[in-house]
Amino acid sequence: MDIATLRKSHPDHWKKATAIRSLTLDAVAAANSGHSGMPMGMADVATVLFENHLKFDASAPRWEDRDRFILSAGHGSMLIYSLLHLTGYKDVTLDQIKNFRQWGAITAGHPEYGHVSGVETTTGPLGQGIANAVGFAMAEEIQRARFGKKIVDHFTYVIAGDGCLMEGISHEAIGLAGRHQLGKLILFWDNNDITIDGKVSLSDCTNQVQRFKASGWHVQEIDGHDPEQIDAAIAKAKTTKKPSMIACKTHIALGHAAQDTSKGHGALTDADQLKAAKEAYGAPIGDFQVEDDVKAAWEAMGAKGAAARAEWEARFASISERKQAEFNRAYALDVPKKLGGVVRALKRQVAEGKPTVATRKSSEMVLEVINPVMPETVGGSADLTGSNNTKTGDLGVFDVDNRKGRYIYWGIREHGMAAAMNGMVLHGGMRPYGGTFFCFTDYARPAMRLASLMKIPTVFVMTHDSIGVGEDGPTHQPVEHLAICRATPNSYTFRPADTVETAEAWELALASKETPSTLVLTRQNLPTVRTEYKQKNLSAQGAYVLADAEAGKRQVILIATGSEVSLAMDARATLEAQGIGTRVVSMPCMELFAQQDEAYRRKVLPPGPVRVGVEAAVRDGGWDRWLLGERGREAKAAFVGMESFGASAPAGVLFEKFGITAENVVEKAKDLLG
Amino acid sequence: MDIATLRKSHPDHWKKATAIRSLTLDAVAAANSGHSGMPMGMADVATVLFENHLKFDASAPRWEDRDRFILSAGHGSMLIYSLLHLTGYKDVTLDQIKNFRQWGAITAGHPEYGHVSGVETTTGPLGQGIANAVGFAMAEEIQRARFGKKIVDHFTYVIAGDGCLMEGISHEAIGLAGRHQLGKLILFWDNNDITIDGKVSLSDCTNQVQRFKASGWHVQEIDGHDPEQIDAAIAKAKTTKKPSMIACKTHIALGHAAQDTSKGHGALTDADQLKAAKEAYGAPIGDFQVEDDVKAAWEAMGAKGAAARAEWEARFASISERKQAEFNRAYALDVPKKLGGVVRALKRQVAEGKPTVATRKSSEMVLEVINPVMPETVGGSADLTGSNNTKTGDLGVFDVDNRKGRYIYWGIREHGMAAAMNGMVLHGGMRPYGGTFFCFTDYARPAMRLASLMKIPTVFVMTHDSIGVGEDGPTHQPVEHLAICRATPNSYTFRPADTVETAEAWELALASKETPSTLVLTRQNLPTVRTEYKQKNLSAQGAYVLADAEAGKRQVILIATGSEVSLAMDARATLEAQGIGTRVVSMPCMELFAQQDEAYRRKVLPPGPVRVGVEAAVRDGGWDRWLLGERGREAKAAFVGMESFGASAPAGVLFEKFGITAENVVEKAKDLLG
Structure with a gap:
């Protein structure tokens, strides 16, 4: 459907979708970077989805039973920022749109979870959003079964581009969704024939419709600019028991001079072309300008879900308090008592x-x-x-x-x-x-x-x-x-x-x-090395003294993780038998140890004794900080581990051949002691 | 086709395929580890391929125009080891088969390139072999175009299992092969319905035939145990212009008590069951026993290609010496003069x-x-x-x-x-x-x-x-x-x-x-930092002195890579202006620097001066070795880099905000000097 026809046949829809396109053009131009074409191509699909189907309440972005909307093609971030701003998500102010991609703004180059209330997942690395969406849909199924349809009953929508569908991960995700008949998962394919390097046909000739069908999906093909086709397809997709793919034939950068070209994939910043596009849309020309009635219409969409949410809250209040508490606990990521x-x-x-x-x-x-x-x-x-x-x-x-x-x-x-x-x-x-x-x-x-x-x-x-x-x-x-x-x-x-x-x-x-x-x-x-019961979680500090030398006699500290801790204990026995006082530090989590205060770290690893680290892996794995001290000069140190790839043989033989043995640890320690 | 029918209808074929199955059973039992079922399931396909189609000469494993045979399902390594041993590859002796998976043997758990002459690529991580095969087939096309069909004209065969086809990489590979119509690529799908966890249907319902067709492949479906169907399918596949997938319906661990079960995927070591399987095959019962006539038949297959190779060598000798030299140089991985x-x-x-x-x-x-x-x-x-x-x-x-x-x-x-x-x-x-x-x-x-x-x-x-x-x-x-x-x-x-x-x-x-x-x-x-022309490749030593302090005045060494080298030069200018003698070491390749002798390393990084490393990345990237010295106590040191993920903003702002600046380097150096 071309612009003139669209404007005439669906004037209200057109204006709303235009607001997305204008904001996108302006934000990308202001940032002088970003991707204009994708939001411009998918604005119609997104508008129909948000207007007629998506269950959401802009005033309650974390409402647990909202429909999830995932932009797998994350480079088109201005699509989601426009939608959230227009529908009235409080954090996505016009200032945030104006500061797209700037330091301190929540409107990062790619949508980032935790920055923007309405962003369900971080996307940008292509294909991830599709596989995330499979997890969302599985979670919904599992929780619906557990808490009942009146508490959990929502759809997961995902927009994917050609890049997402070429990435291998899309195959894994599509296979999982098909196998498990995730009927409440609905994927829109932004079928615009364009990638960064040129036409999709440069690198791919996959028949995506056939491909999705082969994995057990329900597939529809539509004009991605025709609001009626979009609406009908979503309505149909919601009724099928299979996961649904809606192939939306779109024009990237619709209405811009760069429409249907790989240039249109990137940042469209030319002022004259930008103006010409807005004129073709019949949109206000001013920067970041959205007509009041259009903004009001979008805000009404954002508010519409409040009623459904209120109903949901009433239903939620009607279930047992125990169930409510369990539900809330899990959503708060609290562990059970x-x-x-x-x-x-x-x-x-x-x-x-x-x-x-x-x-x-x-x-x-x-x-x-x-x-x-x-x-x-x-x-x-x-x-x-x-x-x-x-x-x-x-x-x-x-x-x-x-x-x-x-x-x-x-x-x-x-x-x-x-x-x-x-x-x-x-x-x-x-x-x-x-x-x-x-x-x-x-x-x-x-x-x-x-x-x-x-x-x-x-x-x-x-x-x-x-x-x-x-x-x-x-x-x-x-x-x-x-x-x-x-x-x-x-x-x-x-x-x-x-x-x-x-x-x-x-x-x-x-x-x-x-x-x-x-x-x-x-x-x-x-073997079990923690043979004495301690109520305290010793691993919480990342590393701790598992065995020590007699007071005043410590000459060696052995630091080990995992399977090498028992080996370090064996080495300690040998060293102690030779009169060499030896501490063994078990270090199950370096990152947690790094988070401890310096006093604790120095208590575990006091300067002075020589240190030998042992781990069946390369030394580059963060060891030097603990062996040498961050500023150096802390201790003489050595490491027993791997310097190459392994080999095929029984495990015992390999530890021997690669020198990861108690004997070698003993030797290294004595060598350092001189 | 069941065993009784096969034995009767194709007795010669049966005996040859049986040799693979028996060797596999014996080798896995001897190692008490490995995967028996896959070679047992695909023995018929492999036998027909090697007997009637594969162009190879066991006495010249690296003959440049051989057909390539890739076992993407690398856990079935005994299939390829059996084939290579039976056809007479000199390095794959019976002793090697007996020492399957042992220290020092070339018959590693998964086939490893460089260990065994006839192994074209290392496989085991699933799906890799399929994508490797795409590269083989592309290389063949490119070289055929360059050197002509009389010099380069061979097929690439690959065996893939259900695991390979579930991995995302298979999607990328299949898409590439389809797009580029790699007609000389032929993939056998070991369609045995079994994975480690159980039936394939536990985790997947993809219609592979439809899937491959959707990506532009030619597809055939056959009984993977019927030699005639196998032969006809390969013959047909060789004539199509599209890449070919042959779906071979097989029984994993054919003829063993564990046939058609996930148990059959692993190591079948029970002595009685092993004997029973061999009896069902009508095979000799003794360990590693292959009848002389069967071994002779296999060796004849291994020798058959010698004639084709001689013809090829004659053709090769007929092309210009310049072309021969170019061909040989490229295969030797020598760079042009x-x-x-x-x-x-x-x-x-x-x-x-x-x-x-x-x-x-x-x-x-x-x-x-x-x-x-x-x-x-x-x-x-x-x-x-x-x-x-x-x-x-x-x-x-x-x-x-x-x-x-x-x-x-x-x-x-x-x-x-x-x-x-x-x-x-x-x-x-x-x-x-x-x-x-x-x-x-x-x-x-x-x-x-x-x-x-x-x-x-x-x-x-x-x-x-x-x-x-x-x-x-x-x-x-x-x-x-x-x-x-x-x-x-x-x-x-x-x-x-x-x-x-x-x-x-x-x-x-x-x-x-x-x-x-x-x-x-x-x-x-x-900016260009190497402003003085040197004929010598200074990067070959991994790191080198880019700028130095006046003799005797060196107090600081700044070590930097890539974009931070010019920043280090700026920091040096400030330090030198303040009377602090400063060396800058550019370190474009840590691995090459590590390969230098200690004398050179100490010349570049002498003990004494404080050291500041600077790289817009985490310190864990191998820095401490150069900052602190391997045994510690070499220098006081600091690092300027990243401690977290980045952010979305113009690059200049980010370097400023994350503190990767010349000012910060200067400050760190002065701080260390005290």
Whole structure:
């Protein structure tokens, strides 16, 4: 549908959509950067969605039963900022629009969760939003089953571009949505034929309609500028039991000289062309100008949902107080009161029983006591359930005919799993955790980074954490992955030494509200090193003294994590037998240790004694700070770890061959003592 | 087709396929680990392929025009080891089969490139092999166009499992192959309905046939145990102009008690069940036993290709000596003689002209002189051509009707691009480089790791390397990615400071034969810091003294990389003006600096002066070793960099707000001096 026809046939709609286009053009021009074309192309779809379908209340952005609207094509951020500003979200003022992409503004270059009240997830890295949306839709299904349709009953809408659909993660997300018949997930494909490099056909010839159908989706094809077609398609999509894809044929940068070109994808800043576009729209020419009646119409959309929200609140008040409290607790990311007790009981039990088990098995033991008292947990694995030990008896399996199931067979989709888990956390009311081999954090990495950036407490359960993997060889043996996790801001990397520390790590991961956690667990069995029961969560300080030298005799400090803590204890026994006073520091979480005050850090790592770090990974993983002190000159130090990739052989042989042994630690310490 | 029918109808075929199954069962049982079921399921397909179609000569595993055979489902490594042993590859002795997965054996848990002569690529991380295969097939097309069909004319076969097809990377690979009509790429899907967690239907309901068709593939569906159907399908696939997918319905662990179950996916070690399976096959019961006539038949297959190879060698001898030399040079990964000259000429020119340009632009300037003299380079970008500056004038665009084109529009497929580039290098004769934003190394990471592990010199061109990205914000601003790259064994991370260092980095990246390189380049303009022409490649030593204090007056050493080198020079000017003797060390490649002898390292970083490192990234990126010395106690030190994610604002504002300024460096240095 061309502009002239649209203006004539749907004048009211046209004006509203024009407001988005004008604000976008002005904001991008003012910032002299950004992406104009996408919001201009999808303005009609967004207008119809917000006007006729989206359940929301601009005065209550966090209303739990709102429909979710996700802009997977995050570079088109001015689309969402325009919508939120126009409909009256209080934080998205005109000043914020004018300060698009400037220091201190909440209107960042790409929509960022936590900055803007109406932004459901951070997007920009393409494809992530689609996979987040799958998590939102799963969360909705699970909670609807748990709390009932009168409390949880909403749609998840997502706008995706050609880039999103080319990224591999889209395949994983689409497959999951199809498999689980996520009927309340509705995806709009901004089918504009344009990418940054030129026509889509330069790089892709995929028949997206066929592709989505092949994965079990309901598909419609429409003119993405025709309000009636858009409306009818959304109405239809809401009724299907399958996830819905609506292929919206659009013109990128509609009405601008750069329409339908890759130039139109970027920042359109030419003043004359901008004016000409506004003239073609019949829009006011002034900067950031929206006619009063148009703004009023948008604000009415923003206010319309208040009634539905009031009804919802009445319904919510009608359920039992216990249920209300549970619902609110989960949305507040508070742990249940019982959590501390069950964790401590397990700690006491294992300190007494001293089991020799792999920490992946320890993790299962912990989950067996946590999952029953924490109904918002949802477990899963990327097709390694038996290896990751993520499934406990009580969870049930999430499926089309069992929406209450709390275990998800994610399939061989590490990336999609991680991003969908992020979506669940963002939805609210859920505490998902998911497993794969630690080496395959590589596949999940873009979503793991976004969890850190968004400040959400997703939990990644990463087993098979070193050459301890053994025969599977270097493709499956992480050596640099601890370094990767620890180098990422706002993340906790827990590498527990035994079942006690694993229980403490889980407690901390679930108590965290703003930081994602990676639990790094062994394949191989480990002895219990925390053989004395302590009520206190010692891992909360990141590192602590596990065993010490006699007063005044300390010459050596051994610092170790995970599977190497027991090895350090063995080395200590040898050194002490030779009269060399030795402290062992267990350091399950470097990031938490870094957050302690200096007094505590110096108490654990006093200057003077030589230090040997030991970890079956590369030294780059944050070690030097603890070995050498941040300003240097603190101690003589050495490190026992990996300097290369691993190899394929039984695990015991590998530790021997790569020199990660108590003998080597002893030798290094004595060498430093001279 | 069931075993009884097969044995009766195709007795010769059956015995050959049985040899694979028996060796697999015995090797996995001996190792007490591994994956039995996949080789047992795909033995019939592999046997027909090797017997009737695959062009290979077991006595010349690196024959350049062999068909390539890639096992994307790498956990089924005993399939390829069995095939190579049976057909007579000299390195794959029976002893190697017996030592499957043991220390020192070449028969690693997953097939590793460089260990076994007939293994074309390292697989195991699922989906990689499919994307590698796309690169192989592209390389074949490009070289066929360049050298002619009589020199280059072969197929690329790949076996993929359900896991490979669920991974997102498969979507990117399939899309690329379809778009470019890679007709000589033939993929077998081991359609056995089983994953580790259970039935495929637990996690996926994708109609793979429809899916591949949607991406432009030719698809056939066959019984994967019927030799006639297999043979006919391969014959047909070889004639189509589209890439071919052959869906092979198979039984995992055929003939074993665990057939068609997820148990059959893993290690089948029960002695009685093993014996029962061999009895069902009618195979010899003894360990590692293959009947002489069966082994002879396999060896005949391995020898059959010698004639074709001799013919090829005659054809090769018939082309011009210049062409032969060029072909051999490229396959040897030798750079052309002219390379050094053009790089030096550019260095001289920019040292004189002192351009202020972004290093991504510097990179383009370098490529403009390299590409014309190095015809084996193939450039590309994941839909950021204009931003990555990867396209030079002479390359031409690779397309269906221009196979000579040396530039590839990869689309929004960072992961697929990286893995396909690996495939091109592995194919031989090609030096691919490809670009995206440095932040999106996250997407490409699994393939980048494999390049390091495989010891192949793929070149990743990563632009927009810090908060210098500016307004796009933290989703697009790397802070931890230098740490990630540097923590990965066997990789070069070049962060050049100006055009001269960029030229040197390119020269080193292309001279490298066993190490992949990541070129980390700025979006923003930088002044030329190497204003004096030096013929020598100073970056080759990883770090060098760019500017020094007067003899005897050195109190401070500033160490910087990339965009922060000019900032360090500014800080030096201030310090020197205040009478504080200051050295600036430019450190474009930490990994190369680490490879220098200690004498050189101490010459560049002598103990004594205080040290300030400056890099717009986290300190964890390998800094402490250079700031503090490996054993500590070397110097007082500080670091100016990032401690959090970035933000959305103009780049200049961000450097100011995050304190990455010359003033801050000066202050830190003076603070250390006390």
